[in-house]
Amino acid sequence: MDHIPTGTKCQGNKYSPGYVSPGRIVGGTEAVANSWPWMASLFRNNNNLCGGSLISDEYVLTAAHCCPGFQTTLNNHGVSWRTVVHLGHHAQDDSPASPNRVVANILEVTIHPDYDASAQENDLCLIKIEKVTLNEDVDVVCLPDQGAHVAADDNNQNSGNHCLAAGWGFEDFDNGVKMNLLKSVQVKIYSDLWCTSQAAIQTSAFFAKDVEFCAGWLGTGGRDTCTFDSGGPLVCIENDEPVQYGITSWGSGCGEADNPGIYAEVAEFIRKGHFNYPS
DSSP states (O other), X not given: OOSOOTTOOOOOOTTSTTOOOOOOOBSSEEOOTTSOTTEEEEEETTEEXXXXXEOSSSEEEEOGGGSHHHHTXXXXXXXBSSEEXXXXXXBTTOSSOOTTOEEEEEEEEEEOTTOBTTTTBSOOEXXXXXXXXXXXXXXXXBOOOTTOOOOOOGGGOOOOOXXXXXXXXXXXXXXXXXXXXXXXXXXXXXXXXXXHHHSOHHHHTTOOTTTEEEEEOTTTXXXXXXXXXXXXXXXXXXXXEEEEEEEXXXXXXXXXXXXXXXXXXXXXXXXXXXXXXXX
């Protein structure tokens, strides 16, 4: 199923304790409008640059490779005048308009200190934004416990997981057309061993298994994230809550049968309720 189940809401996470929520995609389908209320769009010059996820009322989680340009555009008031964060919307052109849509300025950008741009390893970035009001269309995503993993779908076995990715990126690697409407797709998560033994060399040669995992539809393909989906969340539904296990990071092509997408492994960056940055 390519949709978030009705009634899925995060009841608070490590960055928003005590909060109780009010009532690049290849394959998949258009997401139900505002069923991904934690979904963020990093917007520059009227274009979606990357995805992201709202983890509190003032922090967005995205990929490090989405963030370097932001650090050079902060003005002397600490506001990024070229890039903003869109929250609570379904269509990039806002047609029809989302009633609770928010456009938030970026105040601070923190790229993981061990980010390796050549291999896109440790591909994680925290963006501080102007504080927003949480509501049914602008909501937080849950975060996993430190070191938590979901059961693998190796050999395409049915683990019972319901994991999905979403974005406004290319629907096809070759046509280069961004999506106006948010799309979501169900994917399978594979173990590190299965990924490196079954995937093509383009993926396995650069795969950093300590901080990344792979997901897609090995052997068949056609279900993946793609260009401009970077930074968006991969979530698994657990006890009716969306738990973000991955950040869309990189891949070889889009939706190829032997090249699953690669995701930064969120649970490996969490330490005592905070992301693993030097204090």
